[in-house]
Amino acid sequence: xxxxxxxxxxxxxxxxxxxxxxxxxxxxxxxxxxxxxxxxxxxxxxxxxxxxxxxxxxxxxxxxxxxxxxxxxxxxxxxxxxxxxxxxxxxxxxxxxxxxxxxxxxxxxxxxx
Amino acid sequence: xxxxxxxxxxxxxxxxxxxxxxxxxxxxxxxxxxxxxxxxxxxxxxxxxxxxxxxxxxxxxxxxxxxxxxxxxxxxxxxxxxxxxxxxxxxxxxxxxxxxxxxxxxxxxx
Numbered sequence: 001x002x003x004x005x006x007x008x009x010x011x012x013x014x015x016x017x018x019x020x021x022x023x024x025x026x027x028x029x030x031x032x033x034x035x036x037x038x039x040x041x042x043x044x045x046x047x048x049x050x051x052x053x054x055x056x057x058x059x060x061x062x063x064x065x066x067x068x069x070x071x072x073x074x075x076x077x078x079x080x081x082x083x084x085x086x087x088x089x090x091x092x093x094x095x096x097x098x099x100x101x102x103x104x105x106x107x108x109x110x111x112x113x
Numbered sequence: 114x115x116x117x118x119x120x121x122x123x124x125x126x127x128x129x130x131x132x133x134x135x136x137x138x139x140x141x142x143x144x145x146x147x148x149x150x151x152x153x154x155x156x157x158x159x160x161x162x163x164x165x166x167x168x169x170x171x172x173x174x175x176x177x178x179x180x181x182x183x184x185x186x187x188x189x190x191x192x193x194x195x196x197x198x199x200x201x202x203x204x205x206x207x208x209x210x211x212x213x214x215x216x217x218x219x220x221x222x223x
Contacts, residue, residue, distance in 0.1 A: 042201050042213030043156070056210060091155055098208050104155040
């Protein structure tokens with residue numbers, strides 16, 4: 001069974017530029033999550049989708065971050081414009097349902113200069 | 114608050130046992146997880162335990178849960194250099210979000 005796929009693996013941009021990350025969850029997983037992991041910390045949930053609906057986006061900085069999962073499968077996370085403090089690893093995870101075990105992708109390492 | 118606490122660093126010799134500790138916050142947490150993160154990689158699920166269990170063993174891994182003290186530990190028997198990584202504990206209650214600790218960096222020396 002294929003795992004959670006993410007791209008790109010690495011991205012370097014300058015502040016005030018825009019960037020987008022892509023995630024393809026495990027087949028059949030209805031719930032998809034985006035996490036931000038700052039160096040030296042544990043992952044922090046940004047947004048959770050159940051199929052194509054948002055369940056929890058309470059920690060998403062909505063003035064600059066947006067995410068969508070239009071067809072209930074793939075998802076994109078966008079940052080516009082990026083700030084220096086957005087430098088982090090962005091992890092995507094998926095689970096069968098909201099109470100099930102989460103499986104993580106390899107992450108996208110973002111560096112904002 | 115939502116602070117799941119872990120010690121930052123643990124160093125052991127190859128062949129020894131490693132014990133990584135975690136203190137969680139929510140007494141109603143249903144599941145408690147251990148994830149492993151190697152450099153440049155995502156999080157790999159190692160094991161999890163239901164809150165109504167005291168212990169779970171899976172090959173070289175033993176998880177102990179003390180609900181009274183909200184304390185979780187992960188014991189790795191016969192630790193190998195390939196076990197060097199950051200280990201995260203995480204708690205979850207039902208539909209609530211998964212809350213991670215700060216991570217423990219395990220260094221295994223030959």
